[in-house]
Amino acid sequence: MxxxxxxxxxxxxxxxxxxxxxxxxxxxxxxxxxxxxxxxxxxxxxxxxxxxxxxxxxxxxxxxxxxxxxxxxxxxxxxxxxxxxxxxxxxxxxxxCVKEYRTTALLGCETDSFDSEGAVVRVAPWKHVTREKVEEAMPQFRGEIQQKPPIFSALKMDGRRLYDYAREGIPLPRPIEARPVTVHSLDILEWKGSDHSYKYPEKKFTAEQKDALQKALHGIEDQVIVADEPEAAAEDDTPATAFVLQMRVSGGTYVRSIVHDLGHAVGSAAHVVTLTRSRQGRxxxxxxxxxxxxxxxxxxxxxxxxxxxxxxxxxxxxxxxxxxxxxxxxxxxxx
Incomplete structure (x- = not known):
């Protein structure tokens, strides 16, 4: 030395x-x-x-x-x-550069930030989701895809941050533009099922916050479904299914959006509860x-x-x- x-x-x-x-x-x-x-x-x-x-x-x-x-x-x-x-x-x-991530997704719950740091926007059924169903949905998220950033992000539209529109109930002037990103690989690393200690966030959207979000998205293709689905088992104490994804992605890819969109693709909802960047370049x-x-x-x-x-x-x-x-x-x- x-x-x-x-x-x-x-x-x-x-x-x-x-x-x-x-x-x-x-x-x-x-x-x-x-x-x-x-x-x-x-x-x-x-x-x-x-x-x-x-x-x-x-x-x-x-x-x-x-x-x-x-x-x-x-x-x-x-x-x-x-x-x-x-x-x-x-x-x-x-x-x-290309980055590698490991992330744990928890089904049945959608949050404003797409992760466990945010507030619950809605809950949805999750018991019908199997590993096979998730694997069947995953190909659409591999390769060169168009990805929309979350509305609750710091990206700006006409000089105002997207999350300001959502929080203040100001209608978006136009749809959020999708961005081209590359998902080089996306696989299930571990299927935890209900064998975990993860819970939904305690913070929840108020009626006023849901109304503001609906106003922001008025006339725009919904990124966030605000209403709870009536068949969601709100009183079921069984922990919702969780699974771990491993992925290699290009710069600019929103890992949280992949989890959020995958939840929709399997007829449920999902958010990130752990996120690890395991590799960045060299x-x-x-x-x-x-x-x-x-x-x-x-x-x-x-x-x-x-x-x-x-x-x-x-x-x-x-x-x-x-x-x-x-x-x-x-x-x-x-x-």
Whole structure:
């Protein structure tokens, strides 16, 4: 391993993000370490930062640039690619690259966000859905498909975010445009059935919220069916069927939309209860020698270092810096 006197580098590395925090919160915590690290910042710049106190604002940004190559929702965990210095210029390729996901779908319930973080929009029958029925419906979601983003998303239409139309009851000026995406593979990894502990969200749409959504979708092909289906077994205590999907998709693909649309395709409803990005480009949770993929630094390594970085080793490196060096891709020397 190199000594701490080496020239600072620009690099790409991946963090194994946990479910819970936002991607921005993760990057901001890593920035606190990176802006004081001899691995990424010149010695004289670190000394300037120390004299000025804790780096923040414009000074911290000028010391070293840092960014991430594709946001993960708070619910999601897995590969989060981080670029430092010149590495930030390489992040666009990770937005456009092929990604792999594992996601758990729970039948019988549809939410506004298409996942368990949202509010229940409707419930629907699910007992008729078998593994065979899901597998029969899956081919229509493979290959080059047209996918509509969720109405509860931050995408803009005529300068207003889609979720604002839905929440405020403002009719959409036109249908949400479908986008071409590629689903390279889509398979059932595990059929859990009712052997799980997942539950529907406690948050539910109020009558006013349902009315606002109906007004937003007035005259538009429904993306969200608002009314509960009367035959849905609301008082049945049996856990609804859950199953795990594994997929390889192009950039811009909404995994939550695939689960939502698949629920409709089998005559039910569905939402995401777990979501893991297992691979993004050449970074993976489980790297293999065959494809020269790189692994991820556990988030706990950074979390521990933010609280207490400990003492540097004989070569002058902290534990978190060593962890990065073992898995980083050097882009060039820091300017």
């Amino acid at each position: 190199p000594k701490a006197t080496r020239q600072p580098v620009s690099a790409l590395f991946a963090v194994a993000k946990p479910s819970g925090p936002t991607s921005m919160a993760i990057v901001n915590d890593i920035k606190k370490l990176v802006t004081r690290s001899r691995l990424f910042v010149k010695e004289q710049d670190i000394e300037k930062a120390k004299k000025k106190g804790k780096p923040r604002g414009k000074y911290a940004r000028d010391t070293v640039k840092i960014g991430q190559g594709g946001t993960l929702d708070p619910l999601a965990d897995g590969v989060l690619v981080v670029g430092v210095g010149k590495g930030t210029k390489k992040l666009q390729e990770f937005l456009d 970074f993976a949770l489980e790297p293999t020698a065959e494809d020269n993929s790189l692994g991820c630094v556990p988030w706990e390594v950074f979390e521990k270092a933010v609280e207490d970085p400990g003492e540097p080793d004989a070569d002058g490196w902290y534990e978190w810096e060593r962890a990065i060096m073992e898995k980083m891709e050097v882009v060039g020397e820091h300017e």
